[in-house]
Amino acid sequence: MIRLGMVGGGQGAFIGAVHRIAARIDGRFQLVAGALSANPERALASAKQLHISPERSYSDFKQMAIEEAKREDGIQAVTIVTPNHMHYPAAKAFLEQGIHVICDKPMTSSLADALELAQIAKRSEVMFVLTHNYSAYPMVRQARAMVENGDLGNIRVIQAEYAQDWLTEASELGDNKQAQWRTDPKRSGPAGCLGDIGTHAYHLARFISGLKLEKVSADLTSFVEGRQLDDNVHSMLRFEKGAKGMLWSSQVAPGNENGLKVRIYGDKGGLSWEQESPNRLVFDKFGSAQQILTRGGHGYTGSEHLVRIPAGHPEGYLEGFANLYNEIADGIEACATGKLASDVLNDSLLPTVSDGVDGLEFIQAILDSSEADGRWTSLGGA
Amino acid sequence: MIRLGMVGGGQGAFIGAVHRIAARIDGRFQLVAGALSANPERALASAKQLHISPERSYSDFKQMAIEEAKREDGIQAVTIVTPNHMHYPAAKAFLEQGIHVICDKPMTSSLADALELAQIAKRSEVMFVLTHNYSAYPMVRQARAMVENGDLGNIRVIQAEYAQDWLTEASELGDNKQAQWRTDPKRSGPAGCLGDIGTHAYHLARFISGLKLEKVSADLTSFVEGRQLDDNVHSMLRFEKGAKGMLWSSQVAPGNENGLKVRIYGDKGGLSWEQESPNRLVFDKFGSAQQILTRGGHGYTGSEHLVRIPAGHPEGYLEGFANLYNEIADGIEACATGKLASDVLNDSLLPTVSDGVDGLEFIQAILDSSEADGRWTSLGGA
Amino acid sequence: MIRLGMVGGGQGAFIGAVHRIAARIDGRFQLVAGALSANPERALASAKQLHISPERSYSDFKQMAIEEAKREDGIQAVTIVTPNHMHYPAAKAFLEQGIHVICDKPMTSSLADALELAQIAKRSEVMFVLTHNYSAYPMVRQARAMVENGDLGNIRVIQAEYAQDWLTEASELGDNKQAQWRTDPKRSGPAGCLGDIGTHAYHLARFISGLKLEKVSADLTSFVEGRQLDDNVHSMLRFEKGAKGMLWSSQVAPGNENGLKVRIYGDKGGLSWEQESPNRLVFDKFGSAQQILTRGGHGYTGSEHLVRIPAGHPEGYLEGFANLYNEIADGIEACATGKLASDVLNDSLLPTVSDGVDGLEFIQAILDSSEADGRWTSLGGA
């Protein structure tokens, strides 16, 4: 069992619990330490609930990194699930102690932090994994493999969207903590819906297509009165090799629960995948009848390690997330046998620090373009 | 029975046959004259097939307009289903003879023609109806009524798309006549996919939302090598009252047959309608379970005259089209009793010359914006 | 144009209007005579509305048959759309005058009538067509062809169902005329839901599979208090060649509008078709990914004459019905050139008098089995 720690994710948090389930599903991690809250009492209460022994409940993640690094039975990896602005210092602390880092997205709340973190990660001898969990759904992996295999031919059009409705009203004014920090620039950075879910859609488009995004033209809006961050993102995309796309993300679209969808079209075929029906992948070879591919089903050509149960027995969001943890466990074990962390990551499909930088560049380009009334803006400030 | 003529729509044409079926479905029109082709022999052969008597088969629509206007039993209305560039002169000829005009979209191949035609139509004492057929699907009408009724609250976001795949390859180089004229600037005007289907998506967004589009930012592409007109349209939209949107239309998206879809979100609810499942309308009142409304079903609040057969017995594209003809027949009968054509049109939901101008303004603004690398461009050249 | 008459289908009727639209869609029939109601005034008023000249509006179908047979311009075919118990005498009258008969289903209200009518039809020199309209949907035809072609291998299991909800409450006690006659044994015969829609499901199962049904075991219920005829049919089926099946039909299943569905499984593959999405056919070749076949789409191998408009432009119930009329028109024209009616029918896929007898045998066997507490009962009383 791999010894895991966690920063953030105390009582009342959402994504922390998700990471814990994901880490448990395949039985390869044991949560043994945590700085679950900046509030020591809350940290301790949360730790107790999670069977973490009191002496390994920290209220300061820096102290945690130092102490755990000293222990014989110290944590081998840490999961960071704080609000965005704390990702950078927390990741830095653990990387510098040679502890593998699993970090929620977006990687940081600013591009500057992201670039710096990338340097730190590259200098370190451990893995930094960014949990773009949607990329580990089996049918997303199959989609990527099919594109790579040429099943779609040359990619022309990429339509990505991620729509939700939970911020349709100003719920941040009530006691919804999720709404509060996600609409607060101090904790989320300058991007609202864009950073929270737009980056997922962007990552997925890029992950499946294998194409680098070159330029964006964007129109951000805050529809809810008084909201400080965007709650709707409209953007047009220009990828390398002449591919074009659109990306819509919204948290004010009533009826959309978690509507992440990616469609990719090339000169030989098209693919469509929707997160709410994750076990299906729709494939159209131009000139042939539509095919419905399913996880583990007839026609599934994806990795067997992503399939726990037979076709028709739905695996969902948590299993998709757990696929990342499973591959991280493989990676940690490989590192333990002396393999270089950078080689391990290169050989995997795990999202890492360069995806994180790329995500922040995307955010920055969208923010800049929208500010400039939609001017086409290059990623990476070029 | 209303006596109907037709210009265009000879053997091998697509949309002409559609109009004829639509006109027949409710048994209120009889096709008695035609200039079905510019080629006299082809015109005559087509006429014969359609039980039009030879003396009322014309090869010149101007002559047809004049001759029919003279006859006691002359046509009361004419349907124009030529390639786009002929819409203007043909419509002009019949309007000037006091014959009601039913015209396929886009109304003309240039904005200048559209504006001129609008003047002619307004001076005339007959009806000019533009066949934006999708607006006459019962659930589209119900969607419009629900928006008008405030069921969605203030509209914030409009996502429109119209994707097909039939021009994925350069089929205009083969003997596909539909592909030939639709990709030929001489016959289609300067817009390809944009004029052919983008205008339908635009009209529908506007028809349902009731909102005027103010500005567009666009990125047009011709993906197929050698193609002279756009085959993919990406655009961002700004409507009046702060609503925003996106419109994607494509004819190179494999797997999409006739994927016209409109989604509208307000601060109280959302609607989604897809042309390929036209008898359903998805409605989400924010905070409540999703509702599936069906034509003629429990919860249908639309017009009874749009429902020929009970819920669950699918009515399709042809019946949607026939709804327009049915309302046109009502209009012609009303005019025949002395009502003013302009009043008849105002009291109806039929698309007319101002929709046609609006469509051409949309086309022009998209073309201009794309030419200007996506600069936000006002409709109507303002 | 083929001259058509109609018996039944006056004002307020449902299926008569459907037949008229179906006959009009492809422009090959003209309705010129009718005995639209037994009530002369209502007959006349209905005729007027339908542009039938008064002297060809009859109140007695026998007289109509005789008169029309005498006329030079007499009808060539008649459509019978009365309640079930009148099908037999009406069909007899016209067959005996050498006029082609198009008859709604079930063919008669008793098996005895059906057998007699079969004799009369066989003796006549004209066509008798039973409007099992669902069999003329393009994807149903493709399904049949695929079975015939061996794409499913040997058929093992057939699951047929037809569920509606419109008789959930005792609407026959109100002023719903459709409910009144369909739940009245005097007008419908001894079968309620069974005859009204169960026979459609049965016909379709047989039509697609090509298999003869040998035995049934059934359980009929009238759930609504006071209802005289069954409103729910449960049955198990044994076909020739060892295939087995189930058939459920119900008019008391809330949420089901017109839920006709047939699924067929063989040792090499399976098919599924649903009437409410009629343009799709789901095909599973065992061991391969699921395929979605569409009318006119990539992978469509059906007849071109069943496709009026391109894939993605939905054709519906009325077009499916019109397909029958179109093939009837072909048949009438073939007969007019001297071909034998029986040969014409044999060369077609049109349902005819033997399908009608078969349907009544099915009804009788189900009634008998249910009466005998589910005893397996042979069709045809064997």
Add this chain to the structure above:
Amino acid sequence: MIRLGMVGGGQGAFIGAVHRIAARIDGRFQLVAGALSANPERALASAKQLHISPERSYSDFKQMAIEEAKREDGIQAVTIVTPNHMHYPAAKAFLEQGIHVICDKPMTSSLADALELAQIAKRSEVMFVLTHNYSAYPMVRQARAMVENGDLGNIRVIQAEYAQDWLTEASELGDNKQAQWRTDPKRSGPAGCLGDIGTHAYHLARFISGLKLEKVSADLTSFVEGRQLDDNVHSMLRFEKGAKGMLWSSQVAPGNENGLKVRIYGDKGGLSWEQESPNRLVFDKFGSAQQILTRGGHGYTGSEHLVRIPAGHPEGYLEGFANLYNEIADGIEACATGKLASDVLNDSLLPTVSDGVDGLEFIQAILDSSEADGRWTSLGGA
């Protein structure tokens, strides 16, 4: 953490791994002992893989029950995931040692065993839980609550089905171990598809409707040549209070992966749930538009403890299964505080020994009815 043991589920088994994941997801169980295989070496190897210490790896479950009962840190509960015929002796062994039993379905391979086990379980002071996992999906629970609440009115019709395709060919002749024991009467008992999946569909129909099944009429078939057990079940059902139903289960229906579906109709409304889209429940209140209810979504009225992640983030089969384990953990903790096991079970919705007996009575009645050519046969031999 609750100390858990397992009988069966060694390397290569399917359902054992599922139970282990389900037990892990919410972090309340720790697997500490096992008789994972009757083969000692295989048992040991499997134990090692699962971090079970060698001294707690047993090859004999009787010995395991005795040894574990003696230990201070002995298991509190055991999961039995052997082939069916071993359920009875294994359950007996642990119940008699006062260890809670979690047993896969069907409970036993014969009704006699089931009745005896029921006696043993009732005499014991511990819980016996049967893992009819589908009953713990949140939307299934909501369906049950809605029926109980009267939302459907009086139940009339229940349509249950469970179709798969994985036994379409004689895969038991190859090296498919799942296929081998599931088609082998010695290990599965006299029911094939019926016991394997038919019982799930039956349990679900009963669980949601709350109605007792009184009689069945059945037709079992083994379609694959040489197969000794049924691979297709057709049956008609008569429930108490006049409700009727049908149940189809098949493992030879190509294209069906894990097609468990239950539809229930009453005089006020209808419900439909499909296992492959488990987060949705379709509800039709008669006379109103259809509603789509979702786990955790607007309109969800189910238990919060069944919802780990927000609506739109799909939870699947494993989480449904884990819901049972979570409730079992609650139960074990309650028993540990002195509550009676029987009271704990009565207060829960967990399937237990009486469901097991009921399932075997169902199997027996179906077998008897089919043997008697479909004679209506009472459950419980009455």
